[in-house]
Amino acid sequence: AQSVTQLDSHVSVSEGTPVLLRCNYSSSYSPSLFWYVQHPNKGLQLLLKYTSAATLVKGINGFEAEFKKSETSFHLTKPSAHMSDAAEYFCVVTLYNQGGKLIFGQGTELSVKP
C-alpha cells in the first residue's frame, strides 16, 4: 500500500533557527512528492514539488526538500525560521499508477517562538 507519514505532529523552533519537518513515504513506484503549507484560516498552498528531476528541490519562502530514495524520505528544511512560517505543513505523494491520486500526510504544525 502506498502511504505518506509525517513523523512529527508538532514542531516548535525559535526564530532564526533551522527548521526540519520530516516525511517518509511508502511506494512501489516512483512517486511525485510535494509539500503544501496552510496558514491559519487559509487554504493550502504549494511550497515545492519533486517530479523525478533534481533530488534537491527549492521552493518558495526559502524552503527546500531533498528526495532520498534509499531512505524513502522527503524532509522539508529551512535554514532560518521566520515568525511568518508558523503554519501547518502537509507532505503529499501522488501515484501515477493510480491516476494521479494525491495522498496527504496528517500534517505537522510548526510553531515559531520569538
Place this chain on the structure above:
Amino acid sequence: ETGVTQTPRHLVMGMTNKKSLKCEQHLGHNAMYWYKQSAKKPLELMFVYNFKEQTENNSVPSRFSPECPNSSHLFLHLHTLQPEDSALYLCASSQAGGGTGELFFGEGSRLTVL
C-alpha cells in the same frame, strides 16, 4: 486572491437545514475537487470532477450532493447533516485531472452543524 473563491467562508446549520457551498475558479482549470478537513485527521478527498464529469466519489454519504455545471463552478449541496460533518470544506482545482499533483485551493468554508 488565490484564483479559487469559496463562499460562504463560515456556515452554521441545523441538522434539518439545506444549504449549499459554492466554489469558483478563475484559473482556466478543467478539474475541480472537494476535500474535507477535520481536526487531527488527514485531508479527505470527497469528489473529483474532470471536464464537468464526476470521476471520483470517495464513498461520501448521500447527504452531500455535488454539482458541477461547468468547469469553473462547483457546488456542494448539504442536507440533513450530522454534527460529525462539522469541518472545513476545501475546494481545489487543477489542470488535466491533477496528475501533476499541483492543486490550487480556496480558503475553505467552515461548516458547523448543530
